[in-house]
Amino acid sequence: MKRILNLAALAAATVLLSLQCSPQQKVATNDEVILHAWCWSFNTIRENLPDIAQAGYTIVQTSPAQHCITGTADDKGGEQLFGNGRWYYHYQPTDWKIGNQHVGTREDLIALCNEAAKYGIRIIVDVLPNHTAIDQSKVEQDLDAAVGGHENLYHANGLTPIRKWNDRYECTTGEMGGLPDVNTENPDFQAYYMTYVNDLIACGVRGLRYDTAKHIGLPSDPLDAKAEQNDFWDVATGRKAVKGVQLALPMDSLFIYGEVLQDKNVKETEYAEYMGLTASSMGHKLRNDLDAQSWLKDDPMDWAHPAEPCKLTTWVESHDTYCNDHESAHISDAKVRVAWAFLAGRQFGTPLFYSRPDGSNGPEGNFWGNNVAGAKGNDNFKHLAVAAANKFRANMSGMAECVNFSEDGAVAQICRGAEGKSAKGAMILNITEQEQELCLPTSLADGKYKNAACDCACEFSVKDGVLCGTLPALGICILYSSFASIN
Numbered sequence: 001m002k003r004i005l006n007l008a009a010l011a012a013a014t015v016l017l018s019l020q021c022s023p024q025q026k027v028a029t030n031d032e033v034i035l036h037a038w039c040w041s042f043n044t045i046r047e048n049l050p051d052i053a054q055a056g057y058t059i060v061q062t063s064p065a066q067h068c069i070t071g072t073a074d075d076k077g078g079e080q081l082f083g084n085g086r087w088y089y090h091y092q093p094t095d096w097k098i099g100n101q102h103v104g105t106r107e108d109l110i111a112l113c114n115e116a117a118k119y120g121i122r123i124i125v126d127v128l129p130n131h132t133a134i135d136q137s138k139v140e141q142d143l144d145a146a147v148g149g150h151e152n153l154y155h156a157n158g159l160t161p162i163r164k165w166n167d168r169y170e171c172t173t174g175e176m177g178g179l180p181d182v183n184t185e186n187p188d189f190q191a192y193y194m195t196y197v198n199d200l201i202a203c204g205v206r207g208l209r210y211d212t213a214k215h216i217g218l219p220s221d222p223l224d225a226k227a228e229q230n231d232f233w234d235v236a237t238g239r240k241a242v243k244g245v246q247l248a249l250p251m252d253s254l255f256i257y258g259e260v261l262q263d264k265n266v267k268e269t270e271y272a273e274y275m276g277l278t279a280s281s282m283g284h285k286l287r288n289d290l291d292a293q294s295w296l297k298d299d300p301m302d303w304a305h306p307a308e309p310c311k312l313t314t315w316v317e318s319h320d321t322y323c324n325d326h327e328s329a330h331i332s333d334a335k336v337r338v339a340w341a342f343l344a345g346r347q348f349g350t351p352l353f354y355s356r357p358d359g360s361n362g363p364e365g366n367f368w369g370n371n372v373a374g375a376k377g378n379d380n381f382k383h384l385a386v387a388a389a390n391k392f393r394a395n396m397s398g399m400a401e402c403v404n405f406s407e408d409g410a411v412a413q414i415c416r417g418a419e420g421k422s423a424k425g426a427m428i429l430n431i432t433e434q435e436q437e438l439c440l441p442t443s444l445a446d447g448k449y450k451n452a453a454c455d456c457a458c459e460f461s462v463k464d465g466v467l468c469g470t471l472p473a474l475g476i477c478i479l480y481s482s483f484a485s486i487n
Contacts, residue, residue, distance in 0.1 A: 027400045030310055032255065033344060033390045034059040034124075034352040035381055038319045039087055041374035042108035045123075046115050048376055053119040055382040056390025059255060060116065061209055061352065063087075064126045065103055066196065067095040067140065069133045080371045081357055087323060087373065090126075091211065092133035092179070095140040096196035098203070102373045106203060113204025124207030124255055125200055129193050129232070130215050131179035146192040147183075155183045156225035166265040172217035173224040184216050185227035190235045191243040197236075198248040206254055210236075210275070213258030218270050233274045257313045257350075262305070272307035279305050279312040279349065286316055286339045289409075290331055293432040296409030300342060309348035316340050317354050322362070329362030333380045334474045338429055341389035341476045345414040345427040347401035355381045385476040388452070389427065392416075392478050396425055402443055410436050411471060418443040425480045428460070430471040442467035449479040 035057040037045050045052075045060055052060060069092045071077020071085065078084025079102075090102065098106040113123050132139050132153070144150040155173040158181035162174040175181055183189060197208070210216075217223075217230035234240045237256065238247030257276030260268060271277055281304035288298040303309045316339040317328035333356070343351035355377030356362065359369030369378065380386065399417030406412075410432045417424030423443040430436050444462045451458040458477035460469035471477060 027347070027398060028310065029347050029396070029398055030350050031394060031397045032058045032350045033393060034061055034313070034350060036061045036319065036352050036354045037063075038355050038377060039063050039081060039090075039102065039357075039373050040355070040376055041102060042104040042112040044374060044376050046108075046112045049115055049119055049121065051382050053121060055387040056394060057121065057353075057381075059122045059124055059207065061124050061126060061207075063103055064090040064093070064100075064128055064211070065098050065109060065200065066093050066100065066127075067097050068092050068100050069094060069135065069138050070101055072135070079373050080368075081373050082368050083371060085373055087319075091128055092138075093128060093131070094133050094138045095143045096129070096193050097142075098196070098199060104374075106199075109200075109203045109205070113206075117204065122206040122255060123204065124209060125205050126209045126211055127197065127200075128211035129182060129184055129189075129236075130212045131176065131181055134178045134180070136180060143192070147186055147188045152186060152226075153180075153182060153189070155181045155227070157181070158183065158224075166263060168217075168265060168267075169222040169224075172215055172221050172230075176212065176215055181215070183224065183226050184232040185224065185230060187242050190232065191245045194235060194242065194245045194247065198245070201248045201254075206249075208254065208256045210256070210258040213271065213275075213277075214260040214266055218267055220267065220270060233271075237274050269306050272311050276311045276313055276350070277305070277307055278318075279303060279314045280318075281305065282312070282349075283315045283317065283321070286342070287321075287328055287331065289431060290316075290335045290339055292409075294409030295342075295405045295412045295429075295431055300412075301403060303349070312349045313352055314343045314346075314349040315352045315354060316343065318352075319354055322354060322356060323367070326362065326367055329367050332363050333378070333383075335431075336380065337383060337385050337389075338431055338474050338476060340386060341427060341429055342412060342414070344386075344389040344393045345396075345401075345416070345429075346403075347399075347416070353381055353386065388478050389476065392425060392427055395480070399424055404441060406436075406438060406440060410434075411438050411440065413440050413442060413467070415443045423481065425478065426467075428458070428467075428469075428471055428475075428477040428479065430473065430475040433473045435473055436471045436475075437469075438471060439466055439468040441465055444479065445481055447481075451477045452480050 069089050075084045081087045147153050157173040162170045219230050235242045238251045260271045260277045262281045285298040321328040357369035358378045396416035402415045412429045414427045415423035422445045446462050449460045
């Protein structure tokens, strides 16, 4: 047991806390919560909608839905995430039409969207117009015909590997990891691709996640020799039509964000004029904090992004950080839950929960678990603590945040809805593997509090603006003023 934040420091800490709290009760907030049902089939998602809704998710993101390769000479194809089959085959398009062997058919997608709507859940699909399959012989005839022949499908620079990743010309026109770079400025391709997007919308899809978005040029970027203007994002977001085809629904009725991974010379501000963006650097900071078992190792209050935080999609980990080099796979499910609760409790950002493979145990090197493509992931997405954090977010809609930390960084407190000194609720998070006995300044009203809906039987008391109690290792406690009893 470790006692944190000595009482002599409380007065100064309380002053700092009050400066972080907004006096307003109803303010702008982000309320959505995304489940990334990674490599689940449409039917698997549909079968699990009751649990997804019960866990408090409002959006489900699917894997790519377009035609893709089914195997290579190395594995002959198959149904595994990694082995006889590969999860990343979804990211090697052969045509932009709905349906592939792992996610299912167009009819399956319609059934999923119809059922999800009954639960108030929106379905968004991962899309990737930037490139095709590495093996160009797999590209289907209809796609080649639509762009006026295979030679018109790629940028003039599209088969030249990127060597300088921070060079915007190479980044937006070159071959990435062996993937030929599509001429996204070709009006024939744009019309063909937007027909696919509109078919997704016709099926009931209500949002898109743009894979490798930073590899598609902005108006200010250098032009490829085959391009007259970099107007893909104007077309993709409905600002203009192409060959009579335009985004079928207004942009503001869809949830659209781009995978614009942060690095040098990435134009996040310009991309943010078109859509929401991924907060990849913030995810890296959170993982640093988890490794150090301190919220103060790498300031988690810093969004590490020039775009407004309301436009950011946040995560503890993504499918790339888990799968590619297993960068985040060493983090236990319990630690993921603590960092997830921090994101879900915040006023801004739209958190995305990545569903790891069922049966996996990344910390022990078992990355793929049961290794079945199309199957449900493990149960961490619906863990009681995760669901409680999601519901806290919903309950605190329209309420400002105030955040403080223990002196040693072991515990974070997120208060929401402070009006004067009386918050409507608070989330208390222990990032360490040790029990913490704590006293923290708080904006909760005086009284005794029980954990409302979580995985530990925490009890706290507040007196004269100081919250005291004991928090279990990696504990997540959620306190509501409506459940408090007066001393």
